[in-house]
Amino acid sequence: MQDKVDISSKWISRGYHKTLVLRLVGLSRSTYYYHLKHPVSALNHRGGHPTTASTCTNDGRFVSNEQVKEWLCELIFAEGEYYGYHKLTWALRRKYQLIINKKKVYRLCKELDILKPQRKLKAKHPRRLARNHEITSSNRLWEIDLKYGYITGENRFFYILPIIDVFDRVIVDYHIGLNCNAQDAARTVQAAMFKRQVYGTDDLVIRSDNGPQFISHHFDESCIKFGVEHERIPCRTPNKNAHIESFNAILEGECLSKHEFQSYAEAYDTVSQFIKDYNAVRIHSSLKYHTPNEAYHLLQQKSLKIQSVRV
Template identity: 55%
Template sequence: MARNQASTALILRTIGIKEATYYARRQRLQKGNQARTYRGGRPQPGYSWTTDGKRISDEQIKEYLMELMAGEESAYGYRKLRICLQRKHQLIINKKKTYRLCKELDILMPQRQTKPRYPRRIARNRTIHRSNELWELDIKYGYIAGEDRFFYLMAVLDVYDRSVIDYHIGLNCEGKHAAQTLQRALWKRKVYQTEKKPVIRTDNGPQFISRIFEETCEHCQVEHERIPPKTPNLNAHIESFHASLERDCYQKHEFTTYHDAYQIVTEYIDFYNQRRIHGSLYDLPPATFRRQVAARQVPSFTVTL
């Protein structure tokens, strides 16, 4: 025995494997080959009680269920069948057991398919000729090193003039914040009450598929389209803004407090809109480009995406 152990140790040293690793793996394999014992929860009793203290077997309960399914209660699901058992037979039974017995009898009703109120509209290729035709919304995370937590930046960006129209900065970001940010952006661009409104493009984040955001889009009469999963290129313009934000702001500052992060990011967005040169806008900042296009000082163009 000792000779076998010595030869094993020599082989392990030769191939560079530690003895503890070898024996631990061998022990796991031996345990895996053994028959597993049941370590589940409490075993099923096989009966239920009535309100007056009588014990009713599961087989008898199944008969009750089959009698119900043969009568007017055939259209009921397991939840209503449980109520019938309680009322007709005074059974003390919960919905989980009723579901299990119905499943064993194969009498479960098919699950009802609900039609979403707001059908998903897939983003499609577009040609943009002016501002306020297509807006992109997305979220960017930032890290506060001094407080060891993250904050959120949700921005609305005009695809044509590349302006950050409005944004939300906070320690949380929910559907209500997306709805409020969209409404503010519509007011700022003075298109809240106009007949023709921009198309809103987002990904499939929980904020953008929430009920409150969809209701806001419906109330404001704006079309909301969502890009397919794993296609960030369809949100390329706001992704480009996020890349600039990461490179020119997040990587150059170590935020110590949420107040610092809010102030620095706000200042960067103002710089991005008012002073940062944009190569695709005739080397003009977005705000200057909008004014000069409106005054016809620079030629307009089209954006194809």
């Protein structure tokens, strides 16, 4: 079509009658004038704003889309089982003071596959609610949760997914990346089990919240494959995941808030070193003032006795 417009313009510019040229080329006047006003580059531009990786709040803070997705999942499980994306938009504005429109909520819901017609896809794997435990040894209950960091120099978020043993307080393994999906969470669990040599046992429970990484079929299927029981805490009960929440608070207060990262590489190195120091240097009163690594090795040798943990 653009070729015909170019040919027509060429002959018209040489003085030939416009009506005759357009009739010979086979182009209507309206099409010819439209293409003159809208060149190919403009026609190929679909318009609209590019998608963003974060959402702004009323007080000017930026929240990552992964956090918004987690809030969407919590809203659906807690109160919005029959909400469409319009109501979810208003719920996000009311509860979390987000400046967000329904189109973005629709897109995030579509990425999570939780739009209303698909919401019946619950349960190939029924949800196991967190129950009370009394933990008396290592490798019985691990907690996992997602933490967000911000890279100022690149204006984007990165994600930290640590796993803590609630008895000996060791961060058994962790994932740091610019993305964190169900596959990353499953790989981190598998790596942690390999480190502790508990692969294939039936005694280990891993506890999470209702984030999108943990409600996915892939994560549940992976836990079944690994021989680990996965349980999720009820919505709005972070105290059920207290140990990993406490670690994430320490990570925020003593590491993330004290650095203004200029690159992902800098953020990765800093956070990795902090986790290593947490395991090897930081002492805990609950471990009789040993570091987590020391406590784990002493517990394995039966040289240390600490109180059981009730969760």
